[in-house]
Amino acid sequence: MLDPQPSVQGIRTETTDDGIFIIRADNARRESVDALCVLLHNFDLEGLALSRHNRSMLVLSSHVYPTPYATQRLIALARTTPPQLLESHAVIVTDSVVARLVRMLIxxxxxxxxxxxxxxxxxxxxxxxxxxxxxxIAEYLGEQDNG
Structure with missing residues (x-):
């Protein structure tokens, strides 16, 4: 299981009882972005090894904006995600300007x-x-197994 608390200031994690991995980002400094990418990459690898549906939620604090560095790193990370990994990601923003920036990144x-x-x-x-x-997804996979 993933380390629940990385040692980088500005990144906090938790996992819900039903397995949703939550990452809270309080800043967009390079050190925090790098830690976020390592966490997400390890989560991908773990999900692939366990053949599970990876669900994550990234919660951006109200004063966190996607920097060019963060954008570059997250796009590169998405490109390395194994294609067979089942995944779902929710990004939580509290500001409409940040929402537009995140939508552009996506x-x-x-x-x-x-x-x-x-x-x-x-x-x-x-x-x-x-x-x-x-x-x-569980219903779909169940139908595939039975069909």
């Missing part, structure tokens, strides 16, 4: 990454979406 991702990522203005909506996606 627009630069490949088609699969765009399809599995959604932006929300509050955590409750993000968690609800992740849980609904898990239900739909």
């Amino acid at each position: 627009g630069k991702l490949d088609n699969k990454a765009r399809q599995v990522t959604n932006i929300f203005l509050n955590e409750q909506d993000g968690l609800q979406w992740l849980r609904e996606r898990a239900r739909i």
